[in-house]
Amino acid sequence: SRSIDLAVIPGDGIGQEVVAEGLKVLSAVLAQDVKLETKEYDFGAKRYHATGETLTDADLDGLRRHDAILLGAIGDPSVPSGVLERGFLLKLRFAFDHHVNLRPSKLLPGVATPLAGQPEIDFVVVREGTEGPYTGNGGTIRKGTPHEVATEVSVNTAFGVERVVRDAFARAQARPRKKLTLVHKNNVLTFAGHLWTNVFDKVAKEYPEVTTDYIHVDAATIYLVTDPARFDVIVTDNLFGDIITDLAAAVSGGIGVAASGNINPSREFPSMFEPVHGSAPDIAGQGKADPSATVLSVALLLRHLGHDAEAARIEAAVSADLAERGALPARSTSQIGDALAARVAG
């Protein structure tokens, strides 16, 4: 469509700084062609401290009227662990049924990796976003006593697994290598493991051109550091996806360049795009944060909304900027944003 109505959630820590650059680049790439409207929301630690609220039903009603959501980061050491994660980030993913958590990993030319020998890395993780151990099921009895028992229940449904597996097969089919790897731990988590494996094998029959394999999550971490080129598309459960995408980000240039999309492919609700890095309170407000991950998240957002050409221009700009970075003096967050905006406009 010729207009984008965007909800913007800068959030906490470096979220504010990187989102400003994301919007700068977005405006530049859209120019006169697509009308951009934005509305800013004040979610995060500040609002929680002021009102005790993280994300209300009224907030959700407001957010759902937008075409998409751009988020910087939510989280601050002043808020107890879990409050904003469960009360905002996960609440939003569940409320808007963001079942496809998309996390591409590409080691761009000139970007440093902790791995020796600069391996080829170009894969996408399709992480399930609304089930598994993230549902909040479970509980505690005899809390604080020597007899405390705490449980966490991973919930997996054929419905939930099949839709994300189908999404992953479609993505694999559309890529040159057409390869899809299921990552799970089906030798230990046999109930969920059988469900994932059976659904995966069933859907595979509809995609004869896609090569498939299966590896355990523990072995996957080994391959990610010894042979990341073996991966093309990975589909996996919510928790395994959380773990391996941080590792994937680390080996492919760090969380400074790791983008993600929390996607509802049906478009029944707006999808949400955010850098993987989090609020990084230690460097907040100093202009030190790399906005590239946010800018690449904007590209994912544009692709989701059908603006493929603009998405490609942003990705090319980030790639070119990173390739030249080694030769330049250190730049601030907004200087990098300016450079990227100039590139996509030019």
Place this chain on the structure above:
Amino acid sequence: SRSIDLAVIPGDGIGQEVVAEGLKVLSAVLAQDVKLETKEYDFGAKRYHATGETLTDADLDGLRRHDAILLGAIGDPSVPSGVLERGFLLKLRFAFDHHVNLRPSKLLPGVATPLAGQPEIDFVVVREGTEGPYTGNGGTIRKGTPHEVATEVSVNTAFGVERVVRDAFARAQARPRKKLTLVHKNNVLTFAGHLWTNVFDKVAKEYPEVTTDYIHVDAATIYLVTDPARFDVIVTDNLFGDIITDLAAAVSGGIGVAASGNINPSREFPSMFEPVHGSAPDIAGQGKADPSATVLSVALLLRHLGHDAEAARIEAAVSADLAERGALPARSTSQIGDALAARVAG
């Protein structure tokens, strides 16, 4: 004590080959000083195919009379995923209450790592071994239908968490750096996360000399590849420990040298020592497997039984052998075993 009565389970694949070398080195290091008795058990895929049995009550009665157990590997592609894992490996860990799953990671001189710049790596993971998502709790309804629901329940008790946390603090206290890191995902798995965090903080008060910190499991995978030197001792839950110790093995020289102990510190039941690598059916029977991980597991076994001097001799021998390996032509499994046996005897 002046004698060791050892249960030996060669198992499947390369298990047979590496255990032979482990015993060769064990005999050599003990020589006349300690009497070694061994009894071999035939668990694994072959016995499962022949009898349908994985580990019976009578088997457990037999095994528990020994001082310790040395295992090669259990697992074969001819057996459905989960059968031997749940029916043998996990059954044994649970039956003998192996709640301390000890996995040291040390990058030895001359050993290749996939990480650039040969970082310093010398830490120990204390993985809980009898709780968490490994309990087999959970189930499936409407199996095979579009309405299937499969659950996995992570069970965590104050009793189970406290004993492994105490073990980890004691190990941290005994090491020069005296640093202990709790790895969990307490911002999402809040029930189990609070239990782990509270128990950890409580026990920490008894160890004022131990420096402590906490990191989420996803961030831990990043540090393992960008700054592994930050770790000294890690304590974590069963599943997180499974995942990060494979990654830890990968960065510190590969699973060819990763040893592990499934320990019952009370000695109420025999502890079990095994290489992390598994049965590797693709190279089985070819004399290609590196027995170093098994030999280092024998060192853990000796230390557990109080034979510290012999354990140290084995570790020094493996270290020296690995350091010289680059200069030597490739050797077979038994040639490496011979070399190590000669070193510990000499």
